[in-house]
Amino acid sequence: MLNNSHLSQMLIRYVRMSFQEDKVTDFLSVFEESKEKIRAMKGCQYLELMQDLHQPAVFMTHSHWLSEEDLNAYRDSELFRATWARTKVLFADKPLAFSMESVIVV
Template sequence: MIIRIVRMTFLPEKISEFQSIFEKCQHGIKQMPGCLHLELWRDLDNPNVLITHSHWETEEYLNAYRRTEFFGLVWKKTKALFADKPLAFSVEKIV
């Protein structure tokens, strides 16, 4: 299993728009093959920073999702709301 973290800094006036996008698409993401878990977090020190936290069976499943038309449409809408470049990385649990 891998864990995918995507840290996104939004323009303050665009946060509710992103939350609406997330609410509408989260079920579709959770239904993707290999997706085991999905959450949306907010940074306590910077409310303009939202983080997606997802679990995937393998990196291949994550990459397959990232190649879907669905991902492309969601990511295009999301990128337009950013105040800064996102930070994304994958990790695996050791202990």
């Protein structure tokens, strides 16, 4: 049985995005310009971009946040609004977002 003093919780966010094939380079430019700013947001502990092995126009962001409040503060920020406005026009399909809570034995 785990003792609660050995647990820490973190919100893990996945966002799956499908892009128009001719817009992938545009998206990668947007991500490159914004990634360090996102990583610097309060509560962001980790951010990576993954590309589907067999569908090169499909990407997924994977980020770790200290709390849902921190994620929501980012989502309410001017940085998110500006980045999302540049990104969403490149989509081929509606993005899918998942927020998961991690319980990590430390």
